[in-house]
Amino acid sequence: MRWKTLLPLFFVFIAFLFFGAWIFKTLEETYHVPGIRIEHDLEAVIVAIARRVNSSVSEDEVLAYIEAARTGRFPMSQNGTTTAYHMDYFDAWFFCITFITTIGYGFITPHTVGGKLFCIVYAFLGIPVTLIMLTAIGRKLGDTNRWVEKKVQKKLPNYPGRIRAVTLLIVVVTSVGIFFFVPAIIFTIVEGWNFLDSLYYCFITLSTVGFGDFVSSVHHESSSYFGFVLYKVILFLWIMVGLSIVAAVFDLIQEALRGLKTRVNRNMKDLSVDHFGHLVSRVHEEGGKGLGKITDITKSKMKKQRARTSISRKNKNPDEETASDGMPGSYVAQEW
Incomplete structure (x- = not known):
C-alpha cells in the first residue's frame, strides 16, 4: 500500500474516531446512571461517608458509595434528585481510540443498551480498519529500514547476515528508547508515577494488553482544559506512532526468521x-x-x-574441461 493510499485512509480513521466519540457521548449521556467520575480511591469514599454521618447514612447509600469506587463514579444528590450526567467529549474520543486499537483500558465502559450495541457495531467496522492501517504503516516503515540495509550491503557484500542482525538490533533499541523509556520519563513528571510504573504503563499500552490499572489523562482539574485536550492529542499520536513502530519491528523480525529458515533449508538440501x-x-x-x-x-x-x-x-560458456574440479561431467549449469 502506497503512502498516497495510506493518507486518505488515515483521515477516514480520524473522522471515524470523532464521529464515534459523538455517538458514544450522546448515548451514554442520555441513559447513563447519573454521577460524576472520581478516582478509585478508598480514602475518598471513607471521607465522603464520614461527612454525612450526622444525616443518618443508610445502608443503601453506603453500598452505593462502595459501588461508586468500583465503577469510578460518585453519585451526587441535590434536594433528593440526582444531577444529570455529563461526559466530556474528549473522554469519549479517547475511549474510542483505546477501543478500536484493542487497548481497552476499561476506565470508561458502556452501561446502556444503546452504548453496548454501538460498541459492537463500532468494533466490527473500526478494528479491522485500524489493524489494516497500522500494518500497512508498519510495512512502509520496514521498507525504509530495508532500503538502508541494501545500501549498506552494497558496500559490505560479504556480511549480509551480520548486517541484517545489526540493523534489526539498532531498530529495536531505538524504538524501545523513543517509545518506551522517553515517554516513561514524561509520565513520571506529568502523572506523578514512579519510573517503573510509567515504563510498565508504556509496555501495557503499546502491547495492546491494556489492563487499566494505570490510565493517563483521566482528570484535568489540575490543568486548563486546553492543556487537557492537547495532552490527549499527544497521547493519541504516541499511541498510533508507537503501534506502527511495533508493527514495523514485528515485520522485520518475521522477515529475518523467514530468511533464516530459507538458509537452513538450502544447507539441508x-x-x-x-x-x-x-x-x-x-x-x-x-x-x-x-x-x-x-x-x-x-x-x-x-x-x-x-x-x-x-x-x-x-566463463560465460564453460565446457566440461573447465569445470570446477577439472573432471569431465562435473560441470553443473548455473541458473541466471
Missing part, C-alpha cells in the same frame, strides 16, 4: 539423503565425531558450490 542417513548412524555410534563429519561435509559442499559459481561467472 546440500546433504544427500544417503550421506545424511549414513552420518546420522555415525552420530549415534560415535557421538561428537559423527556430528563433526556432518559439519565437514556441509562445509566442503558449500565450498565447491562457491567455486563452481565463481568459475561460471568468469
Whole structure:
C-alpha cells in the first residue's frame, strides 16, 4: 500500500474516531446512571461517608458509595434528585481510540443498551480498519529500514547476515528508547508515577494488553482544559506512532526468521539423503565425531558450490574441461 493510499485512509480513521466519540457521548449521556467520575480511591469514599454521618447514612447509600469506587463514579444528590450526567467529549474520543486499537483500558465502559450495541457495531467496522492501517504503516516503515540495509550491503557484500542482525538490533533499541523509556520519563513528571510504573504503563499500552490499572489523562482539574485536550492529542499520536513502530519491528523480525529458515533449508538440501542417513548412524555410534563429519561435509559442499559459481561467472560458456574440479561431467549449469 502506497503512502498516497495510506493518507486518505488515515483521515477516514480520524473522522471515524470523532464521529464515534459523538455517538458514544450522546448515548451514554442520555441513559447513563447519573454521577460524576472520581478516582478509585478508598480514602475518598471513607471521607465522603464520614461527612454525612450526622444525616443518618443508610445502608443503601453506603453500598452505593462502595459501588461508586468500583465503577469510578460518585453519585451526587441535590434536594433528593440526582444531577444529570455529563461526559466530556474528549473522554469519549479517547475511549474510542483505546477501543478500536484493542487497548481497552476499561476506565470508561458502556452501561446502556444503546452504548453496548454501538460498541459492537463500532468494533466490527473500526478494528479491522485500524489493524489494516497500522500494518500497512508498519510495512512502509520496514521498507525504509530495508532500503538502508541494501545500501549498506552494497558496500559490505560479504556480511549480509551480520548486517541484517545489526540493523534489526539498532531498530529495536531505538524504538524501545523513543517509545518506551522517553515517554516513561514524561509520565513520571506529568502523572506523578514512579519510573517503573510509567515504563510498565508504556509496555501495557503499546502491547495492546491494556489492563487499566494505570490510565493517563483521566482528570484535568489540575490543568486548563486546553492543556487537557492537547495532552490527549499527544497521547493519541504516541499511541498510533508507537503501534506502527511495533508493527514495523514485528515485520522485520518475521522477515529475518523467514530468511533464516530459507538458509537452513538450502544447507539441508546440500546433504544427500544417503550421506545424511549414513552420518546420522555415525552420530549415534560415535557421538561428537559423527556430528563433526556432518559439519565437514556441509562445509566442503558449500565450498565447491562457491567455486563452481565463481568459475561460471568468469566463463560465460564453460565446457566440461573447465569445470570446477577439472573432471569431465562435473560441470553443473548455473541458473541466471
